Amino acid sequence: LRGKGVWRYKDLIAGEYKRIVTLNEGNTPLIKSSNYENAYFKFEGANPTGSFKDRGMTVAISSAVSLGYKVVVAASTGNTAASAAAYASRAGLKSYIVLPKGKVAIGKLAQSILYGATILEVDGSFDIAMSSVMKLYKELKIVYPLNSFNPWRLEGQKTIAFEIYEDIGVPDNVIVPVGNAGNIYAIWKGFTELKSAGIIDRTPRMIGVQAEGASPIARAFEKGLDKPEFVDTPETVATAIRIGKPVNWKKAIKAIKNSRGFAISVSDNEILDAQRQLARREGIGAEPASAAAYAGFLKLVNEKRLDTNEKTVMILTGHALKDPEAMAKSEAKRILVNPEHIDKVVLGEL
Numbered sequence: 001l002r003g004k005g006v007w008r009y010k011d012l013i014a015g016e017y018k019r020i021v022t023l024n025e026g027n028t029p030l031i032k033s034s035n036y037e038n039a040y041f042k043f044e045g046a047n048p049t050g051s052f053k054d055r056g057m058t059v060a061i062s063s064a065v066s067l068g069y070k071v072v073v074a075a076s077t078g079n080t081a082a083s084a085a086a087y088a089s090r091a092g093l094k095s096y097i098v099l100p101k102g103k104v105a106i107g108k109l110a111q112s113i114l115y116g117a118t119i120l121e122v123d124g125s126f127d128i129a130m131s132s133v134m135k136l137y138k139e140l141k142i143v144y145p146l147n148s149f150n151p152w153r154l155e156g157q158k159t160i161a162f163e164i165y166e167d168i169g170v171p172d173n174v175i176v177p178v179g180n181a182g183n184i185y186a187i188w189k190g191f192t193e194l195k196s197a198g199i200i201d202r203t204p205r206m207i208g209v210q211a212e213g214a215s216p217i218a219r220a221f222e223k224g225l226d227k228p229e230f231v232d233t234p235e236t237v238a239t240a241i242r243i244g245k246p247v248n249w250k251k252a253i254k255a256i257k258n259s260r261g262f263a264i265s266v267s268d269n270e271i272l273d274a275q276r277q278l279a280r281r282e283g284i285g286a287e288p289a290s291a292a293a294y295a296g297f298l299k300l301v302n303e304k305r306l307d308t309n310e311k312t313v314m315i316l317t318g319h320a321l322k323d324p325e326a327m328a329k330s331e332a333k334r335i336l337v338n339p340e341h342i343d344k345v346v347l348g349e350l
């Protein structure tokens with residue numbers, strides 16, 4: 001039964017669907033940390049296109065098809081693009097994706113090309129791409145918008161909470177990397193719906209992690225503001241969350257505050273170091289934006305702002321293969337050897 005992934009929770013997903021477009025997304029591994037007793041990693045890189053976006057895309061594309069749309073559009077830092085292209089193609093829809101030129105990790109760009117999207121590139125940040133999609137949606141109603149202001153995306157993404165609950169109950173903390181800010185809200189929504197249904201009696205603290213160079217929401221919490229400080233030119237190695245004006249900031253701040261949580265930022269070095277540690281201490285390969293969740297965990301533990309006796313789940317939102325250039329930044333021992341003498345190299349190395 002669990003093998004049904006997102007649509008296992010069909011009765012809990014709002015909306016009517018004449019046709020379900022699915023790639024058996026969801027049902028991703030919850031991997032126990034081998035270094036921290038009560039810490040777990042929800043590995044969303046195991047989804048069909050390698051990120052959590054598939055959970056929302058199956059619902060949004062099923063909605064688009066059920067409503068008779070033939071064309072879909074999404075602005076993206078890359079993963080929404082890859083997922084939109086895959087699910088649109090599966091449904092026989094035409095997909096346009098709007099990308100910030102030169103700022104998309106090569107794995108995601110390659111996927112978007114492979115899955116057959118028409119790629120529109122803009123000079124500037126994701127936020128400019130996002131505003132162009134909002135404008136297009138107002139002018140061309142024949143195009144179905146897929147970004148995470150689309151509620152059906154969040155309906156699919158909230159199933160992350162259902163799966164965590166079924167695996168380990170309600171954790172004390174859920175740490176989520178935050179970009180356009182839909183996912184942290186969606187996961188909180190899932191837990192609050194379980195609570196409203198009387199299935200659980202408490203919800204976890206939602207902790208958002210952003211990259212220092214793209215941290216409008218984290219700055220709001222660090223300065224005790226009610227509104228984020230939008231960033232005109234967001235910069236970070238974690239290109240998936242290189243977003244300065246998150247469309248879902250109101251929802252994210254509501255989820256974080258109502259769950260007694262908070263948001264912090266981490267540096268690019270902390271992100272790349274966390275990506276390396278995740279791979280070399282836990283054996284898990286996640287892209288930089290996802291490793292930001294682990295970087296946030298390590299920072300909070302070191303600053304004694306998180307008790308390792310508490311049950312904490314980090315959402316690893318995308319697979320390491322999405323961003324090979326980032327992986328290459330990790331040093332590794334590479335020795336050119338004479339094939340006849342590998343034994344001497346290994347012995348000399350040991």
Ligand SMILES: Cc1ncc(COP(=O)(O)O)c(/C=C/C(=O)C(=O)O)c1O
Pocket residue numbers: 051075076077078079080081148177178179180181182183184240241287289290317318
């Ligand atoms: C790996 C990864 N980790 C975290 C996020 C942040 O989630 P949100 O805070 O819900 O935006 C994204 C987001 C990517 C896009 O926004 C896009 O693909 O256009 C991501 O790809």
